[in-house]
Amino acid sequence: MLNWHSDREISSPISLPRGGPSSMVTNTGAPVVSGLTVPGSTLTTTTGSWDWAGSVAKVFEIRWKLDGTILAGQGATTTVANIAGEYRSEIRVKGDDDIWTGWVVSNAHTVAASGTTDLLDMAGAAITDMAGATITDMAA
Numbered sequence: 001m002l003n004w005h006s007d008r009e010i011s012s013p014i015s016l017p018r019g020g021p022s023s024m025v026t027n028t029g030a031p032v033v034s035g036l037t038v039p040g041s042t043l044t045t046t047t048g049s050w051d052w053a054g055s056v057a058k059v060f061e062i063r064w065k066l067d068g069t070i071l072a073g074q075g076a077t078t079t080v081a082n083i084a085g086e087y088r089s090e091i092r093v094k095g096d097d098d099i100w101t102g103w104v105v106s107n108a109h110t111v112a113a114s115g116t117t118d119l120l121d122m123a124g125a126a127i128t129d130m131a132g133a134t135i136t137d138m139a140a
Contacts, residue, residue, distance in 0.1 A: 024055045025055060028049040029048050034109070037110060037112050039084055039113075040081070040082060041111065042080055043078065045077050047060055048104055057096050061091070091104050
């Protein structure tokens with residue numbers, strides 16, 4: 001155990017060496033995934049909110065997960081949900097200090113196995129080509 005004592009006041013900030021997560025950039029809001037809940041839908045993620053602490057360099061890395069498994073080759077803000085399951089995006093960033101933050105995880109977005117979708121999850125969707133369509137089973 002290290003014991004240290006001094007009667008001197010410290011009048012200036014102490015600068016500690018950097019290491020671990022980025023000391024310049026902090027996350028202030030998680031990313032959000034949105035899109036329809038049917039297979040074949042395009043899902044979109046925000047990059048979340050970040051406090052850049054004056055950093056000029058702003059580098060993002062994005063990855064997508066399906067049921068907890070990283071999807072290979074998915075580094076964009078969109079992905080196509082070809083398989084039913086729980087999708088999440090994960091974002092990390094680095095600033096001028098060139099140190100990556102930890103991964104910040106989005107909300108879960110579940111894509112159903114059937115061709116149905118929750119009407120509450122259809123904000124901004126356009127319904128077209130409904131000639132001859134029948135809506136049934138509207139019981140709550």
